[in-house]
Amino acid sequence: MLVLISYDVNTQDAAGRRRLRLIAKQCVNYGQRVQNSVFECILDAAQCRQLQHKLCSLMDKEKDSLRFYYLGNRYEAKVEHFGINAGYQPEGVLMV
């Protein structure tokens, strides 16, 4: 299924900037960055729980926000893009 992950990390201090780097680094292992703090990942339920667990352990729940959106398996018609960074297929990227 396509899972959209977006996050806001409070980067007012060095610890926050470190959290941001680590969170992005984890997401890169599971999918494609489509915008600064937005990733699209093709995950099964177990992978999704695993990534959630990792990100939740990295974030500061008092300062940061993390959102998961589940777009299912037939997601092509559920995503529209305008502007730069358009041309990529979530599935295409992961299969290579």
Place this chain on the structure above:
Amino acid sequence: MLVLISYDVNTQDAAGRRRLRLIAKQCVNYGQRVQNSVFECILDAAQCRQLQHKLCSLMDKEKDSLRFYYLGNRYEAKVEHFGINAGYQPEGVLMV
């Protein structure tokens, strides 16, 4: 239906910072900001086209990125949140 809107605007110059303000201002008219550049909006198809048209006219397609994600009418189980800014209902906010 729930529509998730996320954008990345190039703010390296004053024009970009202005585009960012105007894009956010438009989105606020249609829904709820859930993260810095992420909005959740309850829209019908006509409202969605209208907002897309407005945002596309504001953005610079050579520099900015705008993504629309369609989560349908039964979206409660499709969104998971961790951390701050959790407690809000997209529908609840619009009805007030």
